[in-house]
Amino acid sequence: xxxxxxxxxxxxxxxxxxxxxxxxxxxxxxxxxxxxxxxxxxxxxxxxxxxxxxxxxxxxxxxxxxxxxxxxxxxxxxxxxxxxxxxxxxxxxxxxxxxxxxxxxxxxxxxxxxxxxxxxxxxxxxxxxxxxxxx
Numbered sequence: 001x002x003x004x005x006x007x008x009x010x011x012x013x014x015x016x017x018x019x020x021x022x023x024x025x026x027x028x029x030x031x032x033x034x035x036x037x038x039x040x041x042x043x044x045x046x047x048x049x050x051x052x053x054x055x056x057x058x059x060x061x062x063x064x065x066x067x068x069x070x071x072x073x074x075x076x077x078x079x080x081x082x083x084x085x086x087x088x089x090x091x092x093x094x095x096x097x098x099x100x101x102x103x104x105x106x107x108x109x110x111x112x113x114x115x116x117x118x119x120x121x122x123x124x125x126x127x128x129x130x131x132x133x134x135x
Contacts, residue, residue, distance in 0.1 A: 004108045005101040011087040018092050026059065026134040027086040027097055033130040037089040040126060045123045048121050050132035054084035059134070067133055071122040077115065083123065086131035094121060 003027070008022050019041055033052075040050055054067040070082040077083075088110075098117050101109050105131060 002103060003103055003106060005103040008018050009100040010105060012095055015092075020092055021086075021096065023086045023131070028057070028134075029086065030055075030129055033087075034089075036058065036126065036128055036130065037091045038080075038115060040124065041089070041091065043087045044124075047124045049094050049117060050089055050124040050126050051083045052087040052126040052128050055129060055132045056135045057132040059100050061132070061134075062133070064128040064135060069125070071125045071127075073116050074122065077118055081114070084133055086133055087121075087126075088114075090117075112125055 011022060012020060019028060020036060021037075037050060037053070040047060051069070051072075053069045055063045056065040058064050067084040068080075068082060069084055069087070070076070070080075073082075094117060098113075098120055101113050105112060114123075
């Protein structure tokens with residue numbers, strides 16, 4: 001492939017579900033994370049994208065801290081990436097409307113994606129731990 005964004009975009013194109021997400025090889029979903037996200041989408045049709053809280057983990061998967069997630073604030077997002085990528089789940093409609101990841105980017109590709117999405121959608125903050133991001 002042509003890098004991380006290209007590989008993720010290929011996955012999005014092959015995926016057939018209504019709800020999509022991605023997780024990098026060094027990150028982890030916490031038990032029940034997918035079910036928690038799906039429960040929100042099932043119970044609240046107006047929500048198109050959500051994220052939750054996350055732990056930082058070390059090379060042996062030991063929790064070493066918390067990602068500084070915060071409730072969604074469109075005005076704050078350009079100054080502070082408070083959305084932890086492996087905790088994000090979205091309806092396919094988000095990709096259809098906003099497009100895929102920018103395959104020209106090698107870093108911050110998720111942050112740029114959140115910025116584009118936030119022009120069209122408000123993110124729903126699920127105040128629960130969904131994933132671990134490896135430091």
